[in-house]
Amino acid sequence: MNYTADTSFFIRLGEGAPRAVQIWGEIIEGKGRLTVPVIALAELKRNYLKKGLVKEIEEMIHLLNNSQKISLLSLTPDLASMSANVSHAYNLTIIDAIVATSSMVSGFTDLLTSDPVFFRVQKDGKIKVISV
Numbered sequence: 001m002n003y004t005a006d007t008s009f010f011i012r013l014g015e016g017a018p019r020a021v022q023i024w025g026e027i028i029e030g031k032g033r034l035t036v037p038v039i040a041l042a043e044l045k046r047n048y049l050k051k052g053l054v055k056e057i058e059e060m061i062h063l064l065n066n067s068q069k070i071s072l073l074s075l076t077p078d079l080a081s082m083s084a085n086v087s088h089a090y091n092l093t094i095i096d097a098i099v100a101t102s103s104m105v106s107g108f109t110d111l112l113t114s115d116p117v118f119f120r121v122q123k124d125g126k127i128k129v130i131s132v
Contacts, residue, residue: 001023001110002034002110003023003034003110003130004035004037004102004103004108004111004112005034005035005113006099006114007043007044009023010060012114012132019131027070028067030069035070035072035073036070037073037099038073038075041061041064041072044057075098079098079102079105082101082105083100083101086121090120090121091120092117092120099111100118100126100127109127109128110130111129113129113130113132114131114132
């Protein structure tokens, strides 16, 4: 399976949520691929730093940067413009819109999240929310 990860996927993974752990295992074992919007990585690092988990976030960033099964998707001018449109159309924060748009443009439209705002975009069939 091919997925895009929202920040909440990694938070749930850190909490040991069974579905997040299962999907992460599939990706690490090579049974799936993962796209991570860089904006989600920034949001995740901030979350971990607030909790004093410096070593843990550095290990995660190293893993994400060095895995052949995980791709980091950078924000480009085109993606930013599309994200602004998605933010406006679905009343999402710009960060959530960037994550949703990243899922759409990467083709990895199964979005791993625990954030219900993404159901607004799913209703139009542009992404599929996979709750973790």
